Ligand SMILES: O=C(O)C(=O)[C@H](O)CO
């Protein structure tokens with residue numbers, strides 16, 4: 001049975017961010033993920049986790065910026081990662097170091113490194129050498145910190161120009177870097193929008209051991225995974241059949257109230273036993 005983590009950036013947005021931990025715990029979650037922690041001191045977040053018996057299982061490295069203030073506001077300013085951006089070495093490295101410091105305090109075993117928006121005139125192949133070199137460096141830092149780094153294909157409808165959109169591109173990078181510290185974050189919502197054939201992709205990629213985290217949402221509206229073109233009960237069975245023991249992040253925008261929309265989860269009441 002899959003183990004679910006609440007995504008506090010998309011869920012519980014009816015509450016201020018720091019109140020979302022308690023709400024998720026009240027609803028039975030034992031794990032959380034969110035996009036960015038940088039607007040809050042790490043100790044403040046660790047205290048929320050402790051107070052509510054929650055594990056932090058994933059967050060993102062900063063999407064841009066070289067100071068914590070700039071990292072905290074970069075997303076709203078349109079930044080979507082620096083991995084593929086030439087001339088952004090300082091931001092890439094500072095961002096990763098900052099993320100690893102938060103991961104240490106939050107005891108979080110995974111950090112998602114966002115790819116960035118390809119600059120006009122650049123191609124995926126054209127930035128391959130730069131990206132591979134940066135991931136080599138980042139994987140070494142992650143190894144020293146005891147953390148896994150994740151890269152995630154994201155659909156170009158939600159994020160036009162995003163550097164990494166397909167599962168095969170992400171797996172090719174992971175193979176090229178060849179570090180056990182670099183894995184793929186497989187978001188089934190994006191996967192369905194970009195390429196489809198989701199169950200077969202799970203069957204193909206999970207046995208490689210290179211998928212470090214899974215996320216879900218209904219398609220096409222990114223609401224609860226109980227309607228739309230993906231039939232999640234079937235996909236959850238596929239995860240079980242494949243022996244997936246990691247977390248499944250609920251990265252969706254509730255249609256009308258987070259707790260009210262959790263009916264789909266009742267069949268999967270045990271949410272605390274995944275291996276982090
Ligand atoms: O958008 C997603 O699916 C993500 O997981 C990223 O972390 C943020 O865009």
Ligand SMILES: [Mg+2]
Nearest residue numbers: 152187215251
């Ligand atoms: Mg995602």
